[in-house]
Amino acid sequence: MAAVTAATSIVAMLAAAPARLGGGGAIDVSLGRIVSALLVCLLLAGAAALLLRRGGGRIDWRALADWKKAAPARRIVVIETRRISAHADICLFRCDDRDYLVLCSASQQQVLRDPPAEPAA
Numbered sequence: 001m002a003a004v005t006a007a008t009s010i011v012a013m014l015a016a017a018p019a020r021l022g023g024g025g026a027i028d029v030s031l032g033r034i035v036s037a038l039l040v041c042l043l044l045a046g047a048a049a050l051l052l053r054r055g056g057g058r059i060d061w062r063a064l065a066d067w068k069k070a071a072p073a074r075r076i077v078v079i080e081t082r083r084i085s086a087h088a089d090i091c092l093f094r095c096d097d098r099d100y101l102v103l104c105s106a107s108q109q110q111v112l113r114d115p116p117a118e119p120a121a
Contacts, residue, residue, distance in 0.1 A: 051064070075095055075096060076093060076094070076095045077093065077094045077095075078091060078092075078093055079092040079093065080092045087105055087106055088103060088104065088105040089103075089104045089105075090102070090103055090104075090112070091104055099113075099115060100113065100114055100115075101113035
């Protein structure tokens, strides 16, 4: 009877012993799952960065809903820009198939060459 009592007291002491920190078992997650989760997170972060960059720092949800629509053709195109001094640039623009040469400085903008107006039909 003493042996049974000693055995039950040892079992009771082992059962009452504190558990190991962290649960005691090894983590059973495959390396493939870890790498695939990392890739998914990187893709989501890249997509969010592109959306923020496209929207100028904010996400325009209405524009995202209309992403299939074609963008309207741009009327103004900067053909060339040259720096002529520390404070002035010369820019060549095209608007509606007409070229304009503009002097741009900090204090003013001046049209240097303007195509003649087309005669009314």
